[in-house]
Amino acid sequence: xxxxxxxxxxxxxxxxxxxxxxxxxxxxxxxxxxxxxxxxxxxxxxxxxxxxxxxxxxxxxxxxxxxxxxxxxx
Amino acid sequence: xxxxxxxxxxxxxxxxxxxxxxxxxxxxxxxxxxxxxxxxxxxxxxxxxxxxxxxxxxxxxxxxxxxxxxxxxxxxxxxxxxxxxxxxxxxxxxxxxxxxxxxxxxxxxxxxxxxxxxxxxxxxxxxxxxxxxxxxxxxxxxxxxxxxxxxxxxxxxxxxxxxxxxxxxxxxxxxxxxxxxxxxxxxxxxxxxxxxxxxxxxxxxxxxxxxxxxxxxxxxxxxxxxxxxxxxxxxxxxxxxxxxxxxxxxxxxxxxxxxxxxxxxxxxxxxxxxxxxxxxxxxxxxxxxxxxxxxxxxxxxxxxxxxxxxxxxxxxxxxxxxxxxxxxxxxxxxxxxxxxxxxxxxxxxxxxxxxxxxxxxxxxxxxxxxxxxxxxxxxxxxxxxxxxxxxxxxxxxxxxxxxxxxxxxxxxxxxxxxxxxxxxxxxxxxxxxxxxxxxxxxxxxxxxxxxxxxxxxxxxxxxxxxxxxxxxxxxxxxxxxxxxxxxxxxxxxxxxxxxxxxxxxxxxxxxxxxxxxxxxxxxxxxxxxxxxxxxxxxxxxxxxxxxxxxxxxxxxxxxxxxxxxxxx
Amino acid sequence: xxxxxxxxxxxxxxxxxxxxxxxxxxxxxxxxxxxxxxxxxxxxxxxxxxxxxxxxxxxxxxxxxxxxxxxxxxxxxxxxxxxxxxxxxxxxxxxxxxxxxxxxxxxxxxxxxxxxxxxxxxxxxxxxxxxxxxxxxxxxxxxxxxxxxxxxxxxxxxxxxxxxxxxxxxxxxxxxxxxxxxxxxxxxxxxxxxxxxxxxxxxxxxxxxxxxxxxxxxxxxxxxxxxxxxxxxxxxxxxxxxxxxxxxxxxxxxxxxxxxxxxxxxxxxxxxxxxxxxxxxxxx
Numbered sequence: 001x002x003x004x005x006x007x008x009x010x011x012x013x014x015x016x017x018x019x020x021x022x023x024x025x026x027x028x029x030x031x032x033x034x035x036x037x038x039x040x041x042x043x044x045x046x047x048x049x050x051x052x053x054x055x056x057x058x059x060x061x062x063x064x065x066x067x068x069x070x071x072x073x074x
Numbered sequence: 075x076x077x078x079x080x081x082x083x084x085x086x087x088x089x090x091x092x093x094x095x096x097x098x099x100x101x102x103x104x105x106x107x108x109x110x111x112x113x114x115x116x117x118x119x120x121x122x123x124x125x126x127x128x129x130x131x132x133x134x135x136x137x138x139x140x141x142x143x144x145x146x147x148x149x150x151x152x153x154x155x156x157x158x159x160x161x162x163x164x165x166x167x168x169x170x171x172x173x174x175x176x177x178x179x180x181x182x183x184x185x186x187x188x189x190x191x192x193x194x195x196x197x198x199x200x201x202x203x204x205x206x207x208x209x210x211x212x213x214x215x216x217x218x219x220x221x222x223x224x225x226x227x228x229x230x231x232x233x234x235x236x237x238x239x240x241x242x243x244x245x246x247x248x249x250x251x252x253x254x255x256x257x258x259x260x261x262x263x264x265x266x267x268x269x270x271x272x273x274x275x276x277x278x279x280x281x282x283x284x285x286x287x288x289x290x291x292x293x294x295x296x297x298x299x300x301x302x303x304x305x306x307x308x309x310x311x312x313x314x315x316x317x318x319x320x321x322x323x324x325x326x327x328x329x330x331x332x333x334x335x336x337x338x339x340x341x342x343x344x345x346x347x348x349x350x351x352x353x354x355x356x357x358x359x360x361x362x363x364x365x366x367x368x369x370x371x372x373x374x375x376x377x378x379x380x381x382x383x384x385x386x387x388x389x390x391x392x393x394x395x396x397x398x399x400x401x402x403x404x405x406x407x408x409x410x411x412x413x414x415x416x417x418x419x420x421x422x423x424x425x426x427x428x429x430x431x432x433x434x435x436x437x438x439x440x441x442x443x444x445x446x447x448x449x450x451x452x453x454x455x456x457x458x459x460x461x462x463x464x465x466x467x468x469x470x471x472x473x474x475x476x477x478x479x480x481x482x483x484x485x486x487x488x489x490x491x492x493x494x495x496x497x498x499x500x501x502x503x504x505x506x507x508x509x510x511x512x513x514x515x516x517x518x519x520x521x522x523x524x525x526x527x528x529x530x531x532x533x534x535x536x537x538x539x540x541x542x543x544x545x546x547x548x549x550x551x552x553x554x555x556x557x558x559x560x561x562x563x564x565x566x567x568x569x570x571x572x573x574x575x576x577x578x579x580x581x582x583x584x585x586x587x588x589x590x591x592x593x594x595x596x597x598x599x600x601x602x603x604x605x606x607x608x609x610x611x612x613x614x615x616x617x618x619x620x621x622x623x624x625x626x627x628x629x630x631x632x633x634x635x636x637x638x639x640x641x642x
Numbered sequence: 643x644x645x646x647x648x649x650x651x652x653x654x655x656x657x658x659x660x661x662x663x664x665x666x667x668x669x670x671x672x673x674x675x676x677x678x679x680x681x682x683x684x685x686x687x688x689x690x691x692x693x694x695x696x697x698x699x700x701x702x703x704x705x706x707x708x709x710x711x712x713x714x715x716x717x718x719x720x721x722x723x724x725x726x727x728x729x730x731x732x733x734x735x736x737x738x739x740x741x742x743x744x745x746x747x748x749x750x751x752x753x754x755x756x757x758x759x760x761x762x763x764x765x766x767x768x769x770x771x772x773x774x775x776x777x778x779x780x781x782x783x784x785x786x787x788x789x790x791x792x793x794x795x796x797x798x799x800x801x802x803x804x805x806x807x808x809x810x811x812x813x814x815x816x817x818x819x820x821x822x823x824x825x826x827x828x829x830x831x832x833x834x835x836x837x838x839x840x841x842x843x844x845x846x847x848x849x850x851x852x853x854x855x856x857x858x859x860x861x862x863x864x865x866x867x868x869x870x871x872x873x874x875x876x877x878x879x880x881x882x883x884x885x886x887x888x889x890x891x892x893x894x895x896x897x898x899x900x901x902x903x904x905x906x907x908x909x910x911x912x913x914x915x916x917x918x919x920x921x922x923x924x925x926x
Contacts, residue, residue, distance in 0.1 A: 055875075056876075058864055060876070063872050079748075079751075083709045092841055095841040097720075104815055107818060110848070112745070121863070129866050225749055226752035419870065425872075429878070455877070462888055464881050465885065466892055469889065469893065470896065
């Protein structure tokens with residue numbers, strides 16, 4: 001259950017980062033370059049967090065399954 | 075993943091597109107964009123193969139028709155290995171290169187360990203014949219698969235594990251036929267019973283002596299008594315079983331050299347032959363292995379079960395054991411080569427991430443730190459180390475050296491270093507003395523538990539630090555005092571002699587051999603004289619000659635004759 | 643110490659076979675010469691020299707890879723495109739043949755490397771007739787005989803498939819620039835020419851398309867990762883996060899270890915010196 005929660009949270013963070021990128025593009029269209037730069041930086045950070053969460057979750061699930069298969073069912 | 079060829083095509087395509095668009099060159103733009111799209115389509119197809127095809131590849135290997143995880147075989151005998159590769163999801167696409175990673179311990183006799191698929195197929199196989207150069211443990215780790223697109227723009231390598239362990243026992247020849255030099259027996263003795271030239275209740279006549287009160291009347295030799303005009307009694311020989319104990323040196327210094335040419339290989343082959351011959355003759359045979367710090371005994375017994383037990387003990391003695399090796403760039407480079415072959419998927423920079431430091435690394439040290447950190451990651455995964463130990467591997471040379479040595483030994487490719495030894499602990503005088511001390515202790519304990527009339531054969535290197543063997547004198551004399559026979563076998567390279575053909579000049583190898591033999595001739599002579607004065611026989615011979623000498627000595631022992639001055 | 647003679651068995655792998663240095667210099671010279679000539683003004687070159695240069699280019703096809711051929715043709719199109727006019731049928735056919743040639747050349751080079759068959763005619767006959775093995779590969783890391791198992795490989799079908807792909811790719815490549823309109827008043831609004839704006843837009847479009855494909859594929863590949871690389875990645879993440887602290891701890895541990903070793907050595911020397919001093923008294 002916890003795996004799915006983390007997976008959904010990771011993808012939600014990715015979606016949030018894409019929304020923030022769209023805000024940055026709208027700033028660019030309005031010729032607000034500095035605001036766009038700041039918002040873009042935030043978007044990249046959120047995207048990195050989301051991807052890291054998804055990857056950690058996936059890797060943790062793989063290694064846990066491998067440990068269980070090696071040691072046998074409890 | 076993108077090869078140099080792909081990069082060389084990508085950048086011209088990108089620049090061509092940009093320049094074509096900037097200068098409104100329709101033809102240039104169209105050509106460059108087409109090449110770019112072509113590259114993109116190849117990349118997309120390659121990615122789908124990586125995602126769907128590669129994880130679904132299953133490998134099965136059979137050795138002599140058997141697919142078990144571990145099996146037993148003999149050194150020097152042919153093994154037929156077949157590897158079947160099956161695509162459980164989809165098919166095996168063209169341009170897939172499959173190679174079975176074979177350790178150096180196995181020598182390929184025929185066939186091929188590598189195949190390339192040029193068309194798609196669901197299954198592929200390759201087979202080859204090989205033989206092991208030495209006894210010990212051999213581990214076949216798996217298969218290396220390299221896939222690429224048809225144009226060579228993208229490539230990816232994986233190592234698919236298919237671990238099989240081979241326990242390779244030392245081989246033994248059939249008993250050498252030696253012409254008998256003693257008279258034939260009057261009657262066939264029981265299997266496992268031999269004559270002993272001491273008074274007993276056997277069937278062979280030992281001597282005639284004067285009658286003493288108490289002798290049984292049926293033992294009186296009447297005809298001889300009538301001739302000599304006094305009562306004479308027949309004295310018969312004893313018939314006893316002979317137990318053969320083989321003492322084999324198992325120290326680090328015997329593991330120097332390449333596969334099949336180490337001292338331990340020669341020792342184990344000789345010991346295997348002796349044990350087999352003794353068991354075949356019905357005699358119980360035992361094995362003692364002694365090293366620098368300890369010795370262990372494999373209890374004597376009869377039959378095939380005992381033979382295989384001793385062969386397994388000899389095989390365990392021949393296997394590689396990692397020694398302490400200081401970290402060096404050469405050792406690190408050697409380990410890196412092994413990891414590139416066996417674990418390319420663990421060295422991938424997308425999974426094996428190098429920890430960053432606050433200050434930038436100097437260019438000269440960047441490559442070394444990069445390699446070291448990636449190796450540390452692989453070692454942590456293989457040896458089950460913790461995260462803290464990963465950091466310790468990066469900064470502690472001794473810890474890293476120890477684990478690198480273990481990695482190379484587990485892969486079957488030890489790092490021989492400068493001295494040709496897999497351990498930095500070069501054989502010292504103290505080590506040799508402790509080895510002989512362990513031999514003396516094991517002999518003493520074996521003699522203490524022994525029955526009468528046992529045969530001890532010690533296989534060790536006597537010429538290295540020749541003065542260290544003086545500790546054996548009291549033990550040899552103890553053995554002789556209890557009517558045991560003791561013999562030493564020291565294998566030496568056979569004298570090749572200079573090239574007999576006058577047209578061909580002698581080679582460097584043959585000159586060195588001759589020089590070695592001349593240098594050590596006097597040493598061997600003195601050692602032989604000294605050991606014989608203590609009551610032990612000694613043989614300095616290559617494998618074939620020493621085997622025939624030992625077997626003739628055994629035959630003589632079985633007939634009860636003493637080796638009158640001839641020695642081994 | 644007795645010396646036993648044994649052969650050192652090298653456990654290092656052989657490197658990929660590389661061209662000798664002289665051959666590489668000749669190859670580079672062969673490639674650069676027509677390139678240099680093509681970049682100069684072609685009009686004052688007599689027709690004879692142009693034919694010779696063309697011959698050099700065609701001869702070089704035996705050795706060249708697709709990249710060099712592409713560069714030469716790109717330079718030709720760049721020089722030949724003044725004044726700028728639209729594409730006619732001949733140009734389209736030439737571009738199609740160029741792309742097809744690049745594809746076939748790349749595949750041939752790759753097949754030559756893998757199978758070790760250097761001669762193109764032998765390679766084609768092997769692929770058409772179907773052989774059970776090929777000569778060992780002279781390039782690439784291998785320490786055993788490579789036997790290529792080639793079944794009935796139909797070269798004709800392959801060429802038709804490549805032609806079809808070239809047509810599709812050409813069609814898409816032709817349509818892509820049409821989707822990017824030339825913005826009006828680009829110089830006044832952005833300070834760039836219309837073609838500059840279009841170039842940037844095309845670049846962004848291609849980058850976005852690549853990103854939209856690469857990210858899901860990367861995540862999909864990540865989900866199908868094996869256990870061993872997953873373990874390595876997980877450990878490396880933790881090491882990256884705590885590296886500075888653990889490095890400080892490790893360095894301190896080693897410093898303390900060195901100090902204790904030095905103290906032990908000093909104590910041993912002091913103890914040995916005391917023994918030396920006391921021994922004459924003991925003897926007496």
